[in-house]
Amino acid sequence: MKRRKLIKGLSLIPITGSVLSAQSVWAAPAENGFAGTILPVGTESAAFGALKNEPNIFRSIGVEPIVNCRGTFTIIGGSIERPEVRAAMEAASKDFVQYDELAFGIGRRLAELTGAEWGMVSAGCAAAMKHVTAACVTGGNPEKLIRIPDLSGFEKTEVIIPRMSRNAYDHAIRNIGVTIVEVNTQEELESAINPRTAMIYLMADDPSVAGKPLTLEAIAKVATPKNIPILVDAAAEVLTIPCVHLQRGATLVAYSGGKAICGPQCAGLLLGKKDILMSAWQASSPHHGPGRDNKVGREEMLGMLAGVEAWIKRDHKAEWKQWLSWLDHISKKVSTIDGVQTKVEEPTQLSNRSPVLHISWNPDHLHITGEELAEEVGRNKPRIAIGSRSEPGTTSITITTGQMQPGNEKVVADRIYGILTQKRSPRSTEMPAPSATISGRWDVKVEFFSSQSQHSLTLEQDGNWLQGSHKGDFSVRDIAGTIEGDQVKLRSVDRNPGDSITFIFSGTVSGETISGNIHMGEYLTAKFTANRYTYKGKRQRIMVPGGPPLAT
Template sequence: MKRRKLIKSLSSIPLLGALPFLSKNAEATSVRKKRDIIEELGIRTFINAAGTLTYMSGCIMQEEVVETIENTSKHFCMIDEVQDKVGEKIAKLVHSEAAMVTCGAFSAMTLGLAGVLTGTDVRKVEQLPHIEGTGMKSEVICQKSHNERYNHAFLNTGCTVVEVETIDDVERAISEKTALLHFLNITANLGQVKHEHWVALGKKYNIPTSIDIAADVPPVSNLWKFNEMGFDMVFISGGKAMRGPQSAGILMGKKNIIEAARLNSPPRGFTVARGLKVNKEEILGMYVALEKFIAGDHERKWKEWESQVAHIENAVKDLSGITTQVSIPELGNITPTLTISWDDSIVKLTGREMRDRLRNGSPSIEAGFSGLPLYHYQAGSDSIDPTVAETLKGVNLVRVTAWMLQPGEFRVVAKRIKTELVLAGAS
């Protein structure tokens, strides 16, 4: 065989032998393109300059929370064991006797009251919400200004809500039917009876007290403040500042109540709360979110929000007809909030029209509500309660927060708001 042909034939041997290996290796190392289901379905995504609103999908979970959900999804666990171990850890973090993860603050309210009503009597658990003739208590007392729509969570147990306004009203309303004295933190300043007096009334009459602080962190200290104050139950959302799963929340409080609430909760199938499932992924993800939130550098984060809000304010405050103000809400979503308002003789735009322009532009931006607290708005839309809709006529402003913005988005928000105001007449 000639030298050239020999070399050629020999050089082909390892290549041919390697073909099966190369083929398999190529399959193993090929990167499968991830499916973008949001793009596939044409779902609008947006920059969130409004805050942690349920109908806007709450928050973007922390990376470690997402990793926890993904990793735990690959294993089977007993739900009660997960709740036992996570509840013990959470209770220590929030300075309560006991805790459990629920599918949101609303769920925590239903389960907490159910626990108060039934105790650990399985027969009573099975009877809810049909409490008439069972000997169970049937009324929840709260201040008139605290009787928000979320109190429907209590109605799910079969109870009714009794409204009061003064301490004397509370004492007159208390009877053998009273199961719970409930307090809504976001409207605390609207009621005549303050936190400490509400707790004192509960202790005086041996009636459990509860408080809804669904959106009331930051500050981080609120996670334990109300437990230490003496409330028997505290309800909080997980998918807001803590950046846990939007489908999760926490019920914390007295050990006997949490034990009874657990008896009313899934995985048991004979309860009024069977539909309020929370799986291992959310339970463990919520624990990680809480742990990381408490350990976070809150001072640094606050300064970051202030800086970003200042950048947006500086972009528009010197325009003609524009007024800006940075404030910090006393209750609920306590973060630096920028209000941008304008003279409608110069800027030919309503607050609602400004929000629509930001929403419908590219990239889409969601700005805050125009002049009313969040609880006036219908869940799931921008529609407003008919009784207060009149208030917004002629209100020319938008509100902007930075705490749900992703890195660099504050610059986009500043530029877009300035552009819209200039297009509408500001200069």
């Protein structure tokens, strides 16, 4: 699975709530529109004191840590930095240095290590994408640089992106003010290239898969003769030396420091053409301009270099063997449960490469779904982040090894075994009868953290089932859900190129009002109040004219 596609797949901790214990660490009441303040079990009313390093620094401020069986997701910390990385960052923190000199020294050393023409460290992979875009738009001209994002009078103002490569992270490119031109075929690519084309951006594809439209080789065949740079986003990939994407025709390749390389979470790695990377560095902090907000410190810069140095020396085969041994321990434990099957997947692609254990069962047999199990272990101590999914007749969870730490496998095995062996009664499939009829139009006030919006819902009700439309600030989309007793649950998705926002309404109907929370995943939680729309038109008969008017 590619680097960024993971965010479109299974959720980190599914929202079900059907098996949560009363001691859920997410059970704190909603405050200021944020339903889900995390507090450790049994300390909801405790007063936390000064920051402490033992037994866990996060618990000292009321935040419960997580066992990561999900992968290198930024929202749970990315990766654990290598000891060499932490040592380099600590050493770098003790002296001052001129940042341009440091960047040039690191660039030379990265070139020696990787075989690329030059290297650069940025404040994360998205920042790397932003700086490269600025470099391709300005050509290193500071008069242009300080005018971004106003590109009036610029020769280069467009970035071509294959439709299959659109993703939430291309905001970093759009931040420069360029016009995005989507293409889907080789013919469209050739037609889209023009004197305004600044660069072409695409997600890293698997070089072993042939016959796909718009492969890197196919793009390079058209772009390279026209001197159009190609930026490949390889954020979650393992680092290949020499870089396979540069060999296949890319001009520049961007990696995340805090994923497979296990460098600083707030660092990114750029490899490729020196002239463009020099212009990208010019567009980065400490220099002023559009990249000043993406500051990378001397600690992260040397930490990222140390991460690459360590990557070359690491025993990757031994790491893989250790990961498999952890999955074997978990598999042996849960396989003793009647009806539970396990399977280990060993990915071969470059992105998110680490073994994954799939644990599956019939939910009608154990009376729990994978989503419910993931919810239980994700919300309660010891907290564990796992993947989950369900299909007709089967449900499953996934254990990803890449960021597990020694000893985690025992905690995970015991936790999952304990939940799956609990005795549960079969759940009734009967829904409580609805307490109200809510068909019709509803005016919805949405309260975000610091603003309000007016939305509207138009609903049709068929017993417990609801469907209709949700009009937001900029679009109208389908919505569907249920009403069980006085509890209303609805779901809609606002989709944009590379982006989507899921709205999950959870509220209580009382008379002509529905109120509750809107859960929006990574965008946290808002409050809503919906009032039934009152039509103001007069009742009157309508005469239909027999033809066009005789006067205007």
